[in-house]
Amino acid sequence: MNSPINAGLSAQKWTLQYPELGTGPLPHSPNTSAAYFEKEREKLFKKAWLLLCREDEVPNIGSYVVKQVSVLETSVLLVRGNDGVVRAFHNSCKHRGNKVVMGSGEKVGEDKGFMCGFHGWTYDLQGKLRSILDEEDFFELDKSKLNLKPIHCELWRGFVFINAMDKPKQTLAEYLGDWGKSIEPFPFERFELVNVYSSTVGCNWKIALDAFQEGYHALTLHGKTAGGVFTPKDNPFAHLINVKLYPEGHRHASFPANTEFVPSASVQLGIKHAGNNIYAYSEADASRNLAGLNQAGSPEWSFDINVIFPHVQFLASDSFYVTQSFWPISVDQCYWELRQYLPKSESVSGRIAQQNSQAALRDVIREDLVTLENTQTVLRSGAIEQMQLNDSEILVRHSYKKVDEWINSPD
Amino acid sequence: MIKKPMLPNEFNDLEVFAAEFALPTREARFQRRVESSMDQINAFYNAVTPKLDTVISYLDRVPLSELPSTDHSLLHLMLAYVDVSRVVEIMGAPDIHSGFDAGRLHIEDIAPI
Numbered sequence: 001m002n003s004p005i006n007a008g009l010s011a012q013k014w015t016l017q018y019p020e021l022g023t024g025p026l027p028h029s030p031n032t033s034a035a036y037f038e039k040e041r042e043k044l045f046k047k048a049w050l051l052l053c054r055e056d057e058v059p060n061i062g063s064y065v066v067k068q069v070s071v072l073e074t075s076v077l078l079v080r081g082n083d084g085v086v087r088a089f090h091n092s093c094k095h096r097g098n099k100v101v102m103g104s105g106e107k108v109g110e111d112k113g114f115m116c117g118f119h120g121w122t123y124d125l126q127g128k129l130r131s132i133l134d135e136e137d138f139f140e141l142d143k144s145k146l147n148l149k150p151i152h153c154e155l156w157r158g159f160v161f162i163n164a165m166d167k168p169k170q171t172l173a174e175y176l177g178d179w180g181k182s183i184e185p186f187p188f189e190r191f192e193l194v195n196v197y198s199s200t201v202g203c204n205w206k207i208a209l210d211a212f213q214e215g216y217h218a219l220t221l222h223g224k225t226a227g228g229v230f231t232p233k234d235n236p237f238a239h240l241i242n243v244k245l246y247p248e249g250h251r252h253a254s255f256p257a258n259t260e261f262v263p264s265a266s267v268q269l270g271i272k273h274a275g276n277n278i279y280a281y282s283e284a285d286a287s288r289n290l291a292g293l294n295q296a297g298s299p300e301w302s303f304d305i306n307v308i309f310p311h312v313q314f315l316a317s318d319s320f321y322v323t324q325s326f327w328p329i330s331v332d333q334c335y336w337e338l339r340q341y342l343p344k345s346e347s348v349s350g351r352i353a354q355q356n357s358q359a360a361l362r363d364v365i366r367e368d369l370v371t372l373e374n375t376q377t378v379l380r381s382g383a384i385e386q387m388q389l390n391d392s393e394i395l396v397r398h399s400y401k402k403v404d405e406w407i408n409s410p411d
Numbered sequence: 412m413i414k415k416p417m418l419p420n421e422f423n424d425l426e427v428f429a430a431e432f433a434l435p436t437r438e439a440r441f442q443r444r445v446e447s448s449m450d451q452i453n454a455f456y457n458a459v460t461p462k463l464d465t466v467i468s469y470l471d472r473v474p475l476s477e478l479p480s481t482d483h484s485l486l487h488l489m490l491a492y493v494d495v496s497r498v499v500e501i502m503g504a505p506d507i508h509s510g511f512d513a514g515r516l517h518i519e520d521i522a523p524i
Contacts (some may be wrong), residue, residue: 196519199511224502266496269463348470348478348486351522355437355493362441362518363497366510 179250185291203376242296249309257281257302270356273349276319
């Protein structure tokens with residue numbers, strides 16, 4: 001069915017609705033300049049609210065996780081205190097700085113408090129210093145200054161955000177702004193985490209993010225894995241059917257669906273037992289349009305892409321949601337982590353249906369990832385100076401503009 | 412000594428595929444898929460497809476959390492079936508043509524079985 005709504009939506013030039021973006025080529029240098037990377041670290045990542053994880057990772061009193069956050073040059077200890085509150089700290093003992101929870105990589109655990117394994121100082125679940133071994137051997141100690149150093153930590157819809165500033169310029173709610181308000185009613189609770197994918201990738205974090213903020217690549221890169229599911233007849237290049245850019249830097253777009261696409265038998269099996277599937281879309285009606293999704297109300301809609309500025313992509317439809325974080329490590333290295341959430345299921349057939357979505361995503365993701373290092377390695381010389389962006393790549397354009405704004409901000 | 416069948420009696424005509432495909436982890440099943448020939452995959456796919464409804468009805472008689480261990484291999488077989496069905500129906504080859512090295516992609520599987 002050719003939808004007149006969709007035809008109108010996909011014929012628009014979204015970039016022209018945001019004249020401040022311009023339409024010309026952009027430089028590659030933000031992805032290859034080590035100096036620019038350090039500015040991103042100091043003026044963007046050390047000042048913005050950054051999504052760390054979901055509070056499900058610290059479910060009980062005493063639950064903790066340690067995340068090594070390279071771009072902030074620290075190790076973050078997240079812990080649920082005796083009062084049930086989730087707090088974040090620099091994972092560093094106030095004695096001589098050793099990691100209170102030692103080791104590289106992510107740590108997970110549950111305890112009644114923390115003891116630094118170096119000299120035995122202990123802290124409670126609220127980060128307060130509890131005891132010092134051989135305390136009398138010290139000179140004057142102001143113990144009020146020896147609690148674990150907190151990192152600002154706020155929650156939004158079960159997601160834990162941190163801010164490395166001593167005094168964040170905005171609360172998390174202010175930072176998420178109208179984007180946050182528009183997505184807030186989405187029923188995250190209906191879904192369960194089924195997979196975590198991760199890898200270190202030899203590319204700038206923005207090169208990785210860009211691969212997941214446009215659908216222009218779908219026909220070519222995913223031609224053999226995702227079929228014709230995103231290209232209706234009246235929108236053969238999968239132009240975006242809705243775009244919203246927010247002043248705080250967040251962005252949102254809706255993708256089309258080919259509702260005439262006949263899914264393969266195993267995908268149909270997945271649909272039969274889960275009601276829906278990542279790679280097959282029925283006409284979008286009230287049952288599919290969960291709160292916060294398909295804001296233009298198009299009947300030929302597949303899923304939404306959201307980006308929480310600066311580095312988190314969040315895909316959502318009625319049949320799944322995914323979060324992807326692109327953590328900067330250096331100008332040409334990042335740590336990518338994807339979390340796939342599928343509708344909760346207690347049945348065996350539901351598990352089989354989930355497997356269909358998991359298997360499909362795995363193949364597609366590997367296609368997305370392969371372009372990243374290929375791009376970075378050839379840009380390094382600086383010989384190629386500019387990139388050209390079309391209207392479908394408006395989210396890419398917005399990303400560079402907003403990062404640049406923060407880099408060039410006087411404060 | 413006769414080897415004990417992996418699958419319940421009702422499905423002993425699928426037993427020939429069990430050792431090869433009914434592997435207990437997603438990683439093992441994925442490796443088996445990409446290392447198999449199209450002949451092996453087609454044989455497996457064609458044998459299971461006509462029995463899909465029967466197998467699933469059988470497995471669905473209890474919730475996933477109560478599935479007896481004697482049925483786990485059958486479930487693993489079905490999860491492997493879902494993996495290879497992409498190959499037959501969509502991809503035309505056991506693996507994607509050129510993609511990120513699967514060995515570098517770390518996957519944590521949260522699902523219970």
